[in-house]
Amino acid sequence: MKSSHGMNALPARADAPVVEPEVAALYVHIPWCLSKCPYCDFNSHAARTWPEAEYADALLRELRHRSAEEGFAGRRFSTVFFGGGTPSLFDPRTIGRILEGVARGPDLDPAAEITLEANPGTVTEERLRGFRSAGVNRLSYGVQSFQPDLLLALGRRHSVEDSRRALDAARLAGFDNLSLDLIFAIPGQSLAACEADVDEAISHGTAHVSAYALTFEPGTAFHRERAAGRVRQAPEELEVAMFELVRGRLRDAGLEPYEISNFARPGLEARHNQAYWRGTPYVGIGAGAHSFAPLDGRGGGGDACFGRRWENVRDPGRWMDAVRERGTGIADTEALGRREAMGETCWLALRESRGLDPTAFRLRFGEEFAEAFPHATSLVSDGLAAWRGDRLVLTPRGLLLADAVFSTFF
Numbered sequence: 001m002k003s004s005h006g007m008n009a010l011p012a013r014a015d016a017p018v019v020e021p022e023v024a025a026l027y028v029h030i031p032w033c034l035s036k037c038p039y040c041d042f043n044s045h046a047a048r049t050w051p052e053a054e055y056a057d058a059l060l061r062e063l064r065h066r067s068a069e070e071g072f073a074g075r076r077f078s079t080v081f082f083g084g085g086t087p088s089l090f091d092p093r094t095i096g097r098i099l100e101g102v103a104r105g106p107d108l109d110p111a112a113e114i115t116l117e118a119n120p121g122t123v124t125e126e127r128l129r130g131f132r133s134a135g136v137n138r139l140s141y142g143v144q145s146f147q148p149d150l151l152l153a154l155g156r157r158h159s160v161e162d163s164r165r166a167l168d169a170a171r172l173a174g175f176d177n178l179s180l181d182l183i184f185a186i187p188g189q190s191l192a193a194c195e196a197d198v199d200e201a202i203s204h205g206t207a208h209v210s211a212y213a214l215t216f217e218p219g220t221a222f223h224r225e226r227a228a229g230r231v232r233q234a235p236e237e238l239e240v241a242m243f244e245l246v247r248g249r250l251r252d253a254g255l256e257p258y259e260i261s262n263f264a265r266p267g268l269e270a271r272h273n274q275a276y277w278r279g280t281p282y283v284g285i286g287a288g289a290h291s292f293a294p295l296d297g298r299g300g301g302g303d304a305c306f307g308r309r310w311e312n313v314r315d316p317g318r319w320m321d322a323v324r325e326r327g328t329g330i331a332d333t334e335a336l337g338r339r340e341a342m343g344e345t346c347w348l349a350l351r352e353s354r355g356l357d358p359t360a361f362r363l364r365f366g367e368e369f370a371e372a373f374p375h376a377t378s379l380v381s382d383g384l385a386a387w388r389g390d391r392l393v394l395t396p397r398g399l400l401l402a403d404a405v406f407s408t409f410f
């Protein structure tokens with residue numbers, strides 16, 4: 001990934017804007033959950049109490065520090081995403097204080113999309129009203145399934161009734177931009193149970209659904225259980241059938257598949273996720289958060305740098321100590337060479353249904369897409385990708401083999 005494969009590290013054309021020049025996305029990581037789900041590999045820590053005020057202070061300190069750096073300075077945030085962990089465990093007043101800090105500086109677009117991830121078991125209508133008045137305008141519920149036995153299998157703490165109540169309460173509290181997460185290919189799940197989950201998700205009239213196949217990530221309890229033969233992964237044919245069912249049902253209901261796992265009513269796509277896929281700079285604050293800044297290839301002596309990535313210290317206590325000492329909790333920084341940035345731009349663009357635009361590629365890198373990645377021709381002849389107008393998109397077969405397609409750009 002780091003090699004330039006014999007290409008010169010040419011600077012991009014001087015007139016080529018990297019991305020929209022003034023905008024950035026902000027990710028705020030809240031690392032605590034009431035318990036750890038057995039499939040979860042996020043930076044989440046089971047806890048009954050957490051140092052909320054101190055953590056919020058550290059978030060704002062790190063924000064001030066990071067947003068003054070190259071790649072972020074002078075940009076205003078057009079999206080804010082509170083992810084976790086379980087951000088809905090925080091008091092709405094704390095979320096309000098963080099958002100006030102963002103608005104005071106660097107800058108927050110008055111029309112920003114502000115999302116809070118919420119666990120259905122942690123909200124009441126009153127708390128949701130609090131989040132709404134704090135400035136949150138989009139909720140993302142970790143529903144996962146509407147079947148009690150499958151919630152149990154996933155180790156979720158909330159019940160089906162909690163989810164139904166939480167969805168109703170969100171509307172009463174004034175949230176009309178609602179998203180819910182579903183998981184499919186859960187051990188023991190039938191195609192009919194998957195269908196029932198999608199149908200119930202549709203019946204709630206949500207604007208957005210994210211639907212992911214369960215994965216067994218190294219380091220998780222499910223990964224160990226599978227290795228020990230105590231959990232059985234869904235057969236591949238069943239997973240494929242569920243993927244197709246989910247896509248078809250949601251599309252028929254007016255929720256367009258605008259990305260491999262994401263579906264939305266027109267105009268209600270998650271702008272924050274689009275920022276990730278489109279190479280917009282993002283600042284991640286909090287324990288284990290990631291940041292990214294695309295650069296134009298002309299920076300910093302020596303090798304041309306086309307982007308920089310940062311990863312924060314994962315442990316919440318150590319991250320807060322680092323912010324107190326240095327203003328930021330960065331653990332690791334990585335520079336993106338030209339070839340790596342080119343590949344990443346391609347596979348991220350192919351995640352979206354709108355696909356890859358070769359003109360934007362040329363403007364960014366000063367080279368034709370077809371010359372940089374001549375193997376795209378065989379992706380097309382193998383039926384994995386196709387030209388739709390002047391954009392390259394994944395075919396239905398390419399969607400099923402997306403990871404293999406993406407790996408050809410590394």
Ligand code: SF4
Nearest residue numbers: 033036037040044085
């Ligand atoms: S609630 Fe979400 S973040 Fe927390 S442990 Fe479960 S899957 Fe992970």
